[in-house]
Amino acid sequence: MEGAKxxxxxxxxxxxxxxAGMFIINNIHHLHICYASGEISLLSxxxxxxxxxxxxxxxxxxxxLIFFLSGIFISTTSGISSAGxxxxxxxxxxxxxxxxxxxxxxxxxxxFRDERTAPLLKALLTGYKSDLASDIVRxxxxxxxxHILALSGLHLGIIYIFIRRLLTVxxxxxxxxxxxxxxxxxxxxxxxxATGASPSLVRAFLFILLNESAHLLHRESRPERxxxxxxxxxxxxxxxxxxxxxxxxxxxAMGGIIFLFPVLKSWFTAxxxxxxxxxxxxxxxxxxSCQVFTAPAAWYHFRTFPMNFLITNLLSLPVxxxxxxxxxxxxxxxxxxxxxxFLLRAVEFLAGTLxxxxxxxxxx
Numbered sequence: 001m002e003g004a005k006x007x008x009x010x011x012x013x014x015x016x017x018x019x020a021g022m023f024i025i026n027n028i029h030h031l032h033i034c035y036a037s038g039e040i041s042l043l044s045x046x047x048x049x050x051x052x053x054x055x056x057x058x059x060x061x062x063x064x065l066i067f068f069l070s071g072i073f074i075s076t077t078s079g080i081s082s083a084g085x086x087x088x089x090x091x092x093x094x095x096x097x098x099x100x101x102x103x104x105x106x107x108x109x110x111x112f113r114d115e116r117t118a119p120l121l122k123a124l125l126t127g128y129k130s131d132l133a134s135d136i137v138r139x140x141x142x143x144x145x146x147h148i149l150a151l152s153g154l155h156l157g158i159i160y161i162f163i164r165r166l167l168t169v170x171x172x173x174x175x176x177x178x179x180x181x182x183x184x185x186x187x188x189x190x191x192x193x194a195t196g197a198s199p200s201l202v203r204a205f206l207f208i209l210l211n212e213s214a215h216l217l218h219r220e221s222r223p224e225r226x227x228x229x230x231x232x233x234x235x236x237x238x239x240x241x242x243x244x245x246x247x248x249x250x251x252x253a254m255g256g257i258i259f260l261f262p263v264l265k266s267w268f269t270a271x272x273x274x275x276x277x278x279x280x281x282x283x284x285x286x287x288x289s290c291q292v293f294t295a296p297a298a299w300y301h302f303r304t305f306p307m308n309f310l311i312t313n314l315l316s317l318p319v320x321x322x323x324x325x326x327x328x329x330x331x332x333x334x335x336x337x338x339x340x341x342f343l344l345r346a347v348e349f350l351a352g353t354l355x356x357x358x359x360x361x362x363x364x
Contacts, residue, residue: 015231018239100126100194106334110344117351121327124320127151127195136355143361144306145316151195153204153250154317156188158324160208163187181212199234199247203254206230223258227251245301249294256293261286280314287313308361315357323350 107121119131129137129149140146147154163184170176185208192205210229214221231251234241241247264285268278291309299305306312326347333339 015235015242018235018242097194099190100128103331104128106331110330110334110339112344112348114348114352116355117348120351120355121331121347123149124155124324125327125331127198136358139355139358139362143316143358144309144312145358145361148316148320150200150246151198152200152246153207153254154320155324156191156201156204156208158321159191159328160184160188160204162325162328178216181216185209185212199238199241199244200250202234202237202241203230203247203250206233207254227254227258245297248297248301252293252297253290256289256291257286260292261289264289283314283317284310287317308364311364312358312361315361316354319350319354319357323347323354326350 104122104126107118107125110118112118116133116136119129119133120136123129123132127150132149137149140149164180167180167183170180188205188208192201195201207226207230210226211221214226234247265282267285268281287310291306295305326343330339330343330347333343
């Protein structure tokens with residue numbers, strides 16, 4: 001519990017410092033500061049961690065001040081070292097993007113009868129939405145389901161579960177566990193890079209990285225500690241994320257899942273006779289938890305609140321999960337030239353079902 005408080009204090013004070021630094025940048029246009037490298041800020045963070053873990057030198061106010069100032073420093077100096085230098089994508093990133101381009105071509109080549117299926121799959125698996133018809137995009141927006149089309153932790157989470165289940169064939173020997181975790185981290189990282197590394201995707205990848213690392217090191221992985229650690233790492237890597245609506249909504253949604261969802265879930269207890277009602281309640285509690293935490297930020301950025309969020313999530317998210325769970329192996333088998341027709345028909349049926357559900361909700 002004390003460790004959770006430590007990382008919580010670290011992440012919150014650092015995040016506040018980053019926000020303060022971004023405020024300074026956005027409101028003071030003529031700063032005359034002697035800039036040093038960003039590594040100084042990271043060293044300051046390490047120094048504060050040492051202060052927190054050496055009991056004889058423990059000083060919460062001093063550690064908090066160091067992290068607050070480190071946040072200001074790293075946000076006000078971000079991008080200085082690369083000023084005037086063109087952005088050059090790394091070889092790994094270029095290869096990953098080529099892989100996504102090939103993936104889009106594979107999806108386009110699949111013999112779907114419904115012309116809406118391939119564009120929807122490209123949006124769900126690669127984030128490419130340009131081929132979606134305008135009425136489909138409008139229905140997703142009107143139905144409060146735009147988050148389904150925007151690549152996020154939901155999509156990477158489904159892919160993560162699929163990869164983990166697929167690799168269970170390796171067994172549970174120490175060597176198999178190491179190989180499985182490395183494969184999961186590598187594939188998730190490449191997917192994040194290839195699909196644009198949006199703030200919500202990076203957050204999801206950091207969750208996977210931290211959880212798998214803890215598993216390999218035989219350490220307990222507490223959700224609230226993972227949340228705070230991912231928040232600190234992501235802001236240290238890119239302080240500008242603090243102003244991104246996607247970044248804010250992603251972390252707020254996870255905050256709702258971690259802190260509010262267990263409370264709401266515990267309100268309904270049932271035996272085997274009510275197992276279906278229990279699952280419906282849990283799904284509603286999950287959607288409500290996310291919405292309660294994200295509503296203030298969503299209203300601030302978009303001046304809107306999806307009134308039908310509950311029915312949207314209850315109906316569309318299960319279909320989306322099933323669709324992606326079948327679409328991933330379908331595309332993989334298609335790349336190998338061995339995708340069975342019944343799998344394509346199942347994918348097409350679920351895609352049509354999702355579009356129908358969204359259309360009905362949008363017209364309510």
